[in-house]
Amino acid sequence: MNRDFFDRSLNYQDQDTYNQILSNVEVIFQKHDDELQRVKEIAQMIREGIEEISPFIQQCTEIVCPACKNICCSNKHGYYNQEDLVYIHALGLKPPDFEFGKKESDPCQFFSMTGCALERSVRPSGCNWYFCESLLDYMEMRPDYQEFDDSLGDVATLWMELMKVFAWIMKNMERDSAIP
Numbered sequence: 550m551n552r553d554f555f556d557r558s559l560n561y562q563d564q565d566t567y568n569q570i571l572s573n574v575e576v577i578f579q580k581h582d583d584e585l586q587r588v589k590e591i592a593q594m595i596r597e598g599i600e601e602i603s604p605f606i607q608q609c610t611e612i613v614c615p616a617c618k619n620i621c622c623s624n625k626h627g628y629y630n631q632e633d634l635v636y637i638h639a640l641g642l643k644p645p646d647f648e649f650g651k652k653e654s655d656p657c658q659f660f661s662m663t664g665c666a667l668e669r670s671v672r673p674s675g676c677n678w679y680f681c682e683s684l685l686d687y688m689e690m691r692p693d694y695q696e697f698d699d700s701l702g703d704v705a706t707l708w709m710e711l712m713k714v715f716a717w718i719m720k721n722m723e724r725d726s727a728i729p
Contacts, residue, residue, distance in 0.1 A: 627660075645659070
C-alpha cells in the first residue's frame, strides 16, 4: 500500500488510481474505526462549518453564475482526492459513483440545471475551495464578506488539522505494523 496518502501528483480522474485509493481508505476505516475517532470528530466540525457558510455562497452563486459564459463546474474540479476520501469516510459516507474518461474541460458530472447535485459539505475539495474571479469580486463587495471569510478560514484550519491528525495516526499505525 502506498504510505503517502496525500500524494498530490496522482491522477484522481484515472479510474484505476481512484479505485485503489478508495479501497485503501475504506480498509483503513473498516479496520481502524476506533483509532480514527478524532478524525471523525474533526470531519463533523468541517461539515458543520461548510453548512454554515453555504447560504452565503449559494446567495452569491445565484446572482453571479447564471450570467457567466465560462462555467467553472468542470470535471477538473469534480473528483475526490485522497484528502476528500478521508473526509467522506470520516463522516461515515460513501462517495458517489463517478463517470471516468471525460475531459477536464467537460461539464462536471454533478452539474445540473439548478447547480450542483451534491450537497456542498460533501463536494470534492477542488470544487468547494474554488471561487472564480467574478464570484470572488462579488463576494468581497458584500457587507457580510468578512464574516464569511473568517468562517472559511476556520474550515480551512480544521481541514488541515484533519489531515495532520489522520497522517499522525497512520504513521503511528504503520510504526506499530497495524496497517494491513
